[in-house]
Amino acid sequence: MRAFIAGGTGFVGVNLANRLAERGWQVVVMGHSADRPRGLAGPVEVVAGDGRRPGPWQERVSGSALVVNLAGAPIFGRWTAETKRLIRESRVLTTRNLVDAIDGGGKATLFSTSAVGYYGFRGDEELDEAAPPGDDFLASVCREWEEAAVSARKKGVRVVITRFGIVLGRNGGALGQMVPLFRRFVGGPLGSGRQWFSWIHMEDLLGAFSFLLERPEVDGPYNLTAPGAVTNRDLARALGRALHRPSFLPAPSLAIRLALGEFGNVLLKGQRAVPRRLSELGYGFRYPGIDQALASVV
Numbered sequence: 001m002r003a004f005i006a007g008g009t010g011f012v013g014v015n016l017a018n019r020l021a022e023r024g025w026q027v028v029v030m031g032h033s034a035d036r037p038r039g040l041a042g043p044v045e046v047v048a049g050d051g052r053r054p055g056p057w058q059e060r061v062s063g064s065a066l067v068v069n070l071a072g073a074p075i076f077g078r079w080t081a082e083t084k085r086l087i088r089e090s091r092v093l094t095t096r097n098l099v100d101a102i103d104g105g106g107k108a109t110l111f112s113t114s115a116v117g118y119y120g121f122r123g124d125e126e127l128d129e130a131a132p133p134g135d136d137f138l139a140s141v142c143r144e145w146e147e148a149a150v151s152a153r154k155k156g157v158r159v160v161i162t163r164f165g166i167v168l169g170r171n172g173g174a175l176g177q178m179v180p181l182f183r184r185f186v187g188g189p190l191g192s193g194r195q196w197f198s199w200i201h202m203e204d205l206l207g208a209f210s211f212l213l214e215r216p217e218v219d220g221p222y223n224l225t226a227p228g229a230v231t232n233r234d235l236a237r238a239l240g241r242a243l244h245r246p247s248f249l250p251a252p253s254l255a256i257r258l259a260l261g262e263f264g265n266v267l268l269k270g271q272r273a274v275p276r277r278l279s280e281l282g283y284g285f286r287y288p289g290i291d292q293a294l295a296s297v298v
Contacts, residue, residue: 002026004064006051006098007071007113009037011172012164012205016068017044019206028060030071039171051094058101066213069098069112069149075138076177078261088141095148104155109216111209112149114163116198116225118142121269124196128276129163129221138266146221158219160212165225165273168293169202175239179298182245191253193233196272198225201287201296208275211283223275230290232270242294 003020005013008029014037021027021042031037034048049057051071061067073090077083095112102108119127120134133143142163152159166174181187200208208224230238240247257264275283287293 001065002028002063003066003068004061005029005068005070006094007031007069009040009046010070011169012167012202013068013070014039015169015202015206016070016209018042019210020066023210025066028064030057030060051097052089053093054097054100058097061098061101062103064102065108067098067102067108067110069095069110071095072113075263075266077263078259079137079263084137088144091141091145092148095145096151099148099152099155099157102152102155102157104157106156106158109158109160109213110149110152111160111162111213112146114142114146114149114161114221116163116165116223116271116273117266118146118163119271119273121265122271124272127223127271127273129223130276136265137262158216160219161221162209162212163221163223163225163273164205165198165200165223165229167202167205168199168297170297173202175297178239179243182239182243182247187236187240187243187245188247188249188251189233189236190251190256191232191268193231193236193250195232195268195270196229197232197235198223198229198271198273199235199290199293200224200226201293203296204285204287207286208278208283211278211281215281218281220277222277223273224278225273225275226285226288226290226293227275227279228289229272229274235290238290238294239298241291242298 009031027044071094073086117138120139236247
């Protein structure tokens with residue numbers, strides 16, 4: 001069976017492509033170029049395409065039993081009007097074009113990524129999949145992103161929405177930016193450090209994906225986060241312990257907002273998402289706690 005992964009040349013995509021190939025799937029990944037990304041192993045085909053626009057890449061979607069949507073421009077950095085347009089279009093338009101290309105008739109499954117940013121900024125409130133969306137920019141993008149994916153149900157496609165927390169793994173992701181700072185003895189919490197940090201280890205992300213894929217009766221949204229969300233301060237302390245480095249140098253809120261503008265709120269507020277639906281199905285997390293997760297990565 002064939003699996004098509006949009007955004008498959010990124011941090012999560014490469015790991016997922018490798019895992020599916022190991023399990024016997026014929027995997028096709030789409031990136032901005034046909035160059036093979038670092039770490040991609042095995043007989044995985046790479047095709048070039050811009051998901052925001054219809055094109056020949058859609059021919060590789062047709063006939064796929066599994067379509068995975070991981071596409072999306074990076075959100076890290078100062079948001080200009082052009083950056084916000086790209087963030088939205090790379091997610092919403094790509095999803096619409098994927099749905100257009102998927103064969104109907106109940107033979108395909110779509111796993112479409114979203115994010116815990118869907119819930120907006122809600123302080124200490126625990127947010128399971130039934131919580132309503134927020135009203136900030138990222139929440140509105142996630143809402144449109146998910147609506148575009150759910151439209152595939154009209155074609156008889158099973159749609160699973162995976163709301164990612166911050167993915168912790170080797171050679172990339174958030175830790176790729178955080179670890180060098182701690183190694184240089186300049187790591188610490190952001191702002192007050194009281195904001196919540198919803199995370200998941202890469203192995204549990206891949207494990208949860210396989211767990212849901214093997215259960216054709218499940219659909220709808222799932223928070224892919226560890227059960228043990230932590231505050232930003234506790235994250236900094238745990239990373240300091242894992243690296244044997246101090247973790248007491250905070251980045252002041254004012255400096256973050258001056259440097260990053262609107263995106264600074266994403267770092268300074270956060271969400272406390274919990275994987276209620278995944279836990280109720282009986283998924284057993286390999287890395288439920290932050291210390292063991294970081295120890296395995298760094």
